[in-house]
Each structure stands twice: as C-alpha cells, then as structure tokens.
Amino acid sequence: METGKLGALREQLPPRTVSCNGYAPEEKPPPPPPAPSRPLEKPRYSQGTSSQCLDSWKEERTRSEEDNEMNLPSLAAAYTTILRSLGEDPERQGLLRTPWRAATAMQFFTKGYQETISDVLNDAIFDEDHDEMVIVKDIDMFSLCEHHLVPFVGKVHIGYLPNKQVLGLSKLARIVEIYSRRLQVQERLTKQIAVAITEALRPTGVGVVIEATHMCMVMRGVQKMNSKTVTSTMLGVFREDAKTREEFLTLIRS
Amino acid sequence: MACQAAGEEPPRPCCNGYSELPSAEVRRALAQYRPEKRSREAAAEGGELPALEDAYLSILEGLGENPARQGLRLTPRRAAKAMQFLTKGYQETIEDILNDAVFDEDHDEMVIVKDIDMFSLCEHHLVPFFGKVHIGYLPIKKVVGLSKLARIVEIFSRRLQVQERLTRQIALAITEALKPAGVAVIIEASHMCMVMRGVQKMNSRTITSTMLGVLREDPKTREEFLTLIKN
Numbered sequence: 001m002e003t004g005k006l007g008a009l010r011e012q013l014p015p016r017t018v019s020c021n022g023y024a025p026e027e028k029p030p031p032p033p034p035a036p037s038r039p040l041e042k043p044r045y046s047q048g049t050s051s052q053c054l055d056s057w058k059e060e061r062t063r064s065e066e067d068n069e070m071n072l073p074s075l076a077a078a079y080t081t082i083l084r085s086l087g088e089d090p091e092r093q094g095l096l097r098t099p100w101r102a103a104t105a106m107q108f109f110t111k112g113y114q115e116t117i118s119d120v121l122n123d124a125i126f127d128e129d130h131d132e133m134v135i136v137k138d139i140d141m142f143s144l145c146e147h148h149l150v151p152f153v154g155k156v157h158i159g160y161l162p163n164k165q166v167l168g169l170s171k172l173a174r175i176v177e178i179y180s181r182r183l184q185v186q187e188r189l190t191k192q193i194a195v196a197i198t199e200a201l202r203p204t205g206v207g208v209v210i211e212a213t214h215m216c217m218v219m220r221g222v223q224k225m226n227s228k229t230v231t232s233t234m235l236g237v238f239r240e241d242a243k244t245r246e247e248f249l250t251l252i253r254s
Numbered sequence: 255m256a257c258q259a260a261g262e263e264p265p266r267p268c269c270n271g272y273s274e275l276p277s278a279e280v281r282r283a284l285a286q287y288r289p290e291k292r293s294r295e296a297a298a299e300g301g302e303l304p305a306l307e308d309a310y311l312s313i314l315e316g317l318g319e320n321p322a323r324q325g326l327r328l329t330p331r332r333a334a335k336a337m338q339f340l341t342k343g344y345q346e347t348i349e350d351i352l353n354d355a356v357f358d359e360d361h362d363e364m365v366i367v368k369d370i371d372m373f374s375l376c377e378h379h380l381v382p383f384f385g386k387v388h389i390g391y392l393p394i395k396k397v398v399g400l401s402k403l404a405r406i407v408e409i410f411s412r413r414l415q416v417q418e419r420l421t422r423q424i425a426l427a428i429t430e431a432l433k434p435a436g437v438a439v440i441i442e443a444s445h446m447c448m449v450m451r452g453v454q455k456m457n458s459r460t461i462t463s464t465m466l467g468v469l470r471e472d473p474k475t476r477e478e479f480l481t482l483i484k485n
Binding site: 081088095097101109150219 | 305313318319332336337341379450451456
C-alpha cells in the first residue's frame with residue numbers, strides 16, 4: 001500500500017551512522033522529500049568538525065523563531081489529520097483549536113533546538129578559587145522520548161569539581177533545559193549535559209545522574225507504573241576516583 | 255418525584271435521584287460522548303495507520319529534526335501506534351465489557367474501589383494527564399465485578415478527554431449499567447500541559463468529582479465515601 005512520503009524517504013536513507021544527537025557532522029543531510037511550496041531551506045543539520053560529540057559548544061541552531069512560524073500551519077495540518085485518523089471529529093467544540101494548540105505545545109517541548117550553549121553561558125563563568133564539589137540536585141526535567149514522542153519526566157543531579165572556574169548555578173539548570181527540550185534518549189541527554197559542562201568550564205570532573213519515569217513504559221507497552229530509569233555520566237576525576245564518585249552519590253541521595 | 259406520582263413503589267432508599275431525568279435523556283447525554291461507533295468503522299477498514307505515520311513524519315520535519323537519523327527512522331510508526339493505543343477507548347463500548355459481570359447480590363452497603371491508576375490525553379494539547387480514580391457506589395440488588403469498574407475507567411480515559419467530562423462519563427456509565435442508589439467518582443490528576451508547558455506548576459493537581467443519587471443528596475453518605483477514600 002502506498003505510504004506516501006514516508007516510503008519515498010525510506011528509499012533515500014543514508015547508511016547507518018553513530019554520532020551525538022544521531023547524525024555524523026561530516027555527513028550531508030538527505031535530500032528533503034517532495035513537499036508542496038516549501039521555500040529552499042538553509043542547511044538545517046549541525047555540521048561541525050571531526051570531533052563529533054564534543055562539539056556541543058560550537059553547535060549550530062537547527063531552528064529559529066521564523067522557522068517556528070513558518071512550520072506552524074503544516075504542523076497544525078498534521079495534527080488535524082491525526083485527530084481524524086483516530087476517529088475523532090476535529091470540528092467539535094473541544095477540538096476546534098486543538099491542532100494549533102498541540103502544534104505550539106510540541107514546538108515548546110522541542111525549543112531546545114532553537115538554543116545553543118553559547119547563548120546561555122557566555123557571561124556566567126566566573127573565576128573562583130574553589131576546588132570543592134559543587135552540586136545542584138533535584139532539577140526537574142521534562143523531555144520527549146524520540147521513539148514514541150511521549151514525555152519522560154524526572155530529576156537531574158549535577159555535580160562538578162571546579163578548576164578555578166565556576167558556573168552560575170542557574171546555568172546548570174539552563175543547560176538541562178536546552179538538551180531536555182528535544183527529542184531525546186535518556187542516555188544521550190545525560191551525556192550531552194555532562195559534555196557541555198566539561199567544555200564550558202574544563203573542570204576536574206563532572207557527574208550527571210538522571211532519574212526519570214518514561215510515559216512510554218507507564219502509559220503503554222509494558223505498563224509498569226512505578227518503574228524508574230536511572231542513567232549517569234561520570235567524567236574526569238569522578239570516573240577515575242571512586243571516593244569522589246561516592247561523595248557525589250551520597251550527597252545527591254540525602 | 256415522577257415515579258411516586260405514577261403510583262409505583264420506589265426502590266429503597268429513593269428513586270436514585272434520576273426520576274427527573276427520563277432514561278431516554280440519559281441515553282441522549284451519553285450518545286454525544288460516544289464517537290466509538292464512527293471510529294469502529296474506521297478501525298475496521300484498517301487504513302488509518304499510514305495516514306498517521308505521514309502526519310508524524312511531517313511533524314518531525316516541521317520541528318527541525320532529521321527524520322532519517324537512526325533514532326527517528328521508525329518513530330512515525332511507533333508514535334502512530336502509541337497514539338492509537340492511547341486512544342483505544344474509542345473502539346470499546348460499555349456493553350462489551352459489562353454484559354456478563356453484573357450479579358444479583360443482596361448488598362446495600364457502599365462498595366468502593368480506589369486508587370485506580372488512570373492515564374488520559376488532554377484534548378486541547380494532546381499531552382498526557384494522569385492520576386487516580388476513586389469510585390464508590392451504593393448497590394440496589396445488583397453489584398458489578400470489581401475489575402469492571404477499572405475497565406470502565408480504561409474505556410473512557412483512553413480517549414481525548416477533559417477531566418470533568420471523564421469523571422461524569424464514568425459515573426453515568428455505572429449508573430446506566432447498575433441503576434444503583436448512588437454513585438460517586440473522584441479523579442485527582444496531574445496535567446502535563448500545566449506541568450511541562452504554559453504555567454509550569456510542577457506540583458499542581460486537579461480534582462474533579464461527580465456525585466449522583468443518594469451520594470449527592472445525603473451529606474452523611476457522601477462524607478462516608480470521602481472519608482473512606484482518604485485512608
């Protein structure tokens with residue numbers, strides 16, 4: 001059965017690659033599928049240097065406010081199709097504006113694509129003669145599972161050992177926001193946060209622990225209500241020195 | 255009350271509180287909440303999945319992602335199937351699940367099933383809201399299998415919903431099936447549309463309730479129900 005542009009796109013797939021956020025920077029993006037009256041877009045996918053995952057600092061934005069406005073009608077049309085395909089009546093009172101609301105909500109949930117680390121951090125790195133652990137814990141995190149487009153929510157705990165430079169504390173939460181407001185995989189999200197802090201501050205060590213509940217496991221599929229997924233990334237002295245790691249893990253637990 | 259005016263013997267303790275609502279009107283009220291007939295035909299045709307997949311593909315593109323990267327290759331299909339699962343209540347009806355599980359029992363004390371986990375989709379933003387449902391009813395000669403109460407919750411919650419309507423639909427469905435002396439449904443839920451976006455209030459909860467029959471009219475009965483669901 002004809003599967004429309006999905007079938008056409010699948011035929012043009014590039015070979016499997018592994019990289020941060022899913023695409024190798026040196027790879028050309030696939031040609032866009034045929035779409036009605038779409039203006040020629042600038043290259044939308046991040047194309048950095050050969051060091052793939054460590055380029056979050058230099059990461060290009062993949063979306064702008066203008067893109068959001070331009071794409072809103074097609075997003076809303078897609079949601080109207082979804083409502084109809086599910087057997088609902090998009091003309092009934094409760095659903096009249098739903099395609100627009102859902103499209104705007106989805107753009108908000110993926111606003112991390114519009115932001116880069118350099119935007120957020122440029123002014124908030126300070127020289128301090130502090131070499132003890134700094135921990136910000138229980139940062140609420142809301143992200144979207146990239147496999148099912150269903151939310152996963154949880155808490156992020158970040159700790160780092162500064163090396164003459166400290167970061168404004170709210171900037172740690174902003175780093176979490178930038179990377180979590182995207183289509184994500186929890187493992188990658190943890191690593192991206194850790195790598196971003198490493199590149200910004202060059203600390204002695206960084207530890208990031210995320211504990212989250214995945215709605216895709218709770219609301220559907222195996223339907224395990226109380227399951228939590230815990231991922232962690234330990235870099236530098238947090239990875240090499242067991243006692244430092246233990247101190248971090250103890251402090252985030254209390 | 256109409257049934258007394260007609261000279262009938264009202265069942266204990268009273269005419270359910272529905273005497274002012276002829277059953278046809280209840281049926282009409284329920285009918286406007288029943289899109290399942292339309293969607294059953296659509297599901298029987300089986301052809302909705304490709305349209306859903308195409309829609310999700312254009313959503314991924316519209317968000318600025320690369321739908322050809324490894325993690326997203328099958329996402330349109332997974333998201334489409336997930337959405338169909340999350341709205342599977344449209345394909346089910348109360349008659350399907352309740353036909354065999356209504357039993358005659360000489361029991362006229364309150365029956366409560368509480369802490370039923372509920373997951374639904376907000377019809378305004380298509381974002382989940384989830385929480386717990388507490389159901390209580392006062393039977394008149396007929397009781398229902400306990401898991402059927404949870405199944406009624408499932409049928410109505412696996413739809414595009416508004417929490418107020420969901421509460422009422424559950425209460426009306428139990429009423430129609432059992433004609434009890436009274437029904438109470440309370441839902442306490444957390445709305446991701448308020449938590450993840452918009453006002454972003456993490457700890458807010460929304461509580462709605464529907465009280466019918468003697469649970470509406472008699473404060474002491476209602477108080478008993480509310481106390482029992484609290485412990």
